[in-house]
Amino acid sequence: MTQMRELWPQLEPWLLAVWGLYLLVLACWIVLQKREPIATLSWLLALAALPVLGLVVYHFLGPQRIRRQRHRRTRARSGLQAALPDGLRASEDCVTVAKLGQSVTRYAPATATEAELLVGGHATYDALLAAIAGAQHHLHLEYYIFEADRIGTTVRDALAERARAGVRVRLLLDAIGSGRTPNRFLTPLREAGAEVAWFHPARLRWLWRPRVNLRSHRKLVVVDGREAFTGGINVSDTQDERLRADAFRDLHLRLRGEVVRWLQLAFLEDWHYTTGVALRDRNLWPELPPGRLLAQVLPSGPDSPWEAIHRVMVEAIHQADRRVWLVTPYFVPGEAARMALTSAALRGLDVRVLVPARSDSAIVRAAARSYYDELLAAGIRVFEYQPRMLHSKALLVDGDTCLLGSANFDYRSFRLNFELNVLLHDVGTAGALEKEIAACLAESREVVAGRASGLGRRLGEAWARLLSPLL
Template identity: 35%
Template sequence: MDGIAWSEIFGTFFYILYFFIVLFTIFSLILDNRSPIKTMTWILVLFFFPVVGLIFYFFFGRSTRKERLISRKRYIRLSKRPMAEYQSQESLQDETGKPRLMAFFKRVNKALPFGGNKMEIYTDGYSMLQALIKAIAGARHHIHLQFYIFENDAVGRLLRDLLIDKAREGVKVRLLYDDVGCWKVDRLFYDQMLCEGIEVLGFLKVRFPLFTSKVNYRNHRKIAIIDGRVGFIGGMNIAERYIRGFSWGRWRDTHVRLSGKAVYGLQTSFLTDWYAIDRTLLTSAEYFPKMREEGNVVAQIVTSDPVGEWKDIMQGVVLAICNAQRYIYVQSPYFLPTEEVMNAFQTAALAGVDVRVMIPERADTFLTHMGSLSYLDELMAAGVKVYIYKAGFLHSKLIVSDDEVASVGSANMDFRSFEHNFEANAFFYDKETALALKEIFLNDQRSCLLLSRKQWAMRPRKQRVIESVVRLLAPLL
């Protein structure tokens, strides 16, 4: 009896303690003044997933506003240092007739627009890797690489060996990878590069993934800078699957090579992140060499992070959608938009703009894909055309509008990219680039199913239930 009594007392005490902890957590959530949607999502998780929900919140949900992993004040201060050399460069001054989006990013993101660039577009991993290897092979002064994923596979080892060769030639090589994105990579893989004089850093290292809030803030950028003159930006990482795809289809992505002054923006982004992790300040003018015009492309490198005051890329996307007069086409592997972005899509379509959204029929993560599908009916109800890509996994993050504005980068149309990740996108403001990216979108349409509401309503009831449940967690995915 005594054993049973003590067991009951302990159980009662546990439930009372848990109840007060949950109440305190909810109270803290409310005081944090987050969006009502995110607050209610966390409250549902706490109530319907006892203990597990609390643990999940502790590691993934706490706001770091008062305890920044990289404090906003310090991040702004450090970004101004490489920014000083960046801003001393001659950028595009006459913005007459240019889209308001350019002025918005220049004011809010301090992103300078540069004309006279040359750009090449890659829609598959093989052509991008070839171009990157060629650029690295020709490096004379420095190579800066930053990828969310840098795998220890055939592709990763090929690039590693090339970097080692360049380091032996006296070229300064720096590699920044994301610690969570490369969880499965044996650290010996990076140690081999360190032993050869290559500087290698993991972004916000997570020593005990289950016991740290760092896991929620990841550097999702995919950029490369060679000699400060050539740069790469887009959606591709360094891994074999970006070339081979899956057994069920190809990997369709978009990446671009830039030559010209727009590379200054990529260099600034890399040097800022490097200083944030290594505390090594690299601001020499040799990283920002003087360049002549290479072509006719007008480009602006825009970054966003969970530290800054504004959600730069998300707000820019909203502005681009709202400014569209004739059309706006969007590709994204994951579509879990914030309320602001969703409203912008619907408003533009209701105003008569040709709005098209393309997502993959099948994705690499089940939950995010189910969550993405839950938004499609609302899009179609407003007149948005939804295209389902059937030829493989569409990982491209592409936006093009009115033959005058376009974007390629790392940011997905989801909460994580807009609110939690460190992202980088290139925005373009010339007709030639916009038409080239538009043609890529239209070519992908040939491998798509144009979804109708009637057809979509016939999907299995079980799938609808899963979609609806996952959607409740959309702000957390």
């Protein structure tokens, strides 16, 4: 101990020099990412306090834009071009929100003959299993979470039965979200003839440019190219209210019509990107009748700089004339999203934000609450759903426009995850969504201005807000 005290005066200048060099390298590295200033400063402050360990954290979890990944996604798209039907081309006949959506995704507006809102795991799994049982040619599934529990086993066995009957079954799972699912659980599916692939699995060669923080959060099923399911519901007992009283309250969509072609394309791009295999079977593209419902598929991810879902949601809010109702389990908005919501309220619109009172992420819940005062001051009504975890992700604009899918209203969904939403212009679907949101509001507690909270809670929310760009 005495020797350390004697050596310290000699070591201190060197340690300070090393720490200063570390900060310089760190600052250059992060600044060159050209992120928003608040995100850059948040990372600098957080990592400056964690020498060495901070570099490792940023390397694996930082806001990476991988150019090689963009190139692979581009190749995945171009590799499919020869097999695409003529209907999957850009449209000149679209305006406002749909035109923006097409510009940032290259997915044109389409139509649907049916759009059914499925509330909860019970309704979703029943409809999904019925569709699987009726499949004749192929089943394409992509999930963030596919667990080896009762629901997972039921879906797996249904897929295996169809595979044994000659149906081509392809299952794409996220390697992190479904990381707890053992390979032996999927063995019966493979033995039946199904193909299973993992999105961004751990690989030694990825240590330099890791993808652990870039996940496929999409939930998508395409049945024979004619029917599709997408939304926020994973394959898990935690989302089936028949099995658990605390099951997540969530939403899903069942779609038929031309829009299914674009959902098929979204899956095929992900499959090609993950496996390197371009599926060019013409039977993947059956003729589909046009419908009366306007629908547009919106894929988004870190392979594009445009933050497609974020932009379309903000534009939809700006276009609102009467009402904006937002439901999200994770509310961590950036400046553009907050400006859109508060501006809508200041214009006199009925703006409501519905979030869960009980979340599976304490830090995200605290960050969300840090925005309440600003929202309330602008005239936005904020509600916290009480009974259980609210996992629905939806935006209702006026009486005819809604967005539903996998994307939360937060930085991670807008910038890091691969997400998939559907924009619908339909009074019937919007009306069904309005009823579901109203039912949730009836079981929610409205947050009032001047809410009482202790100093510790306010400090916790403030610190969580500071970390918002990192969440």
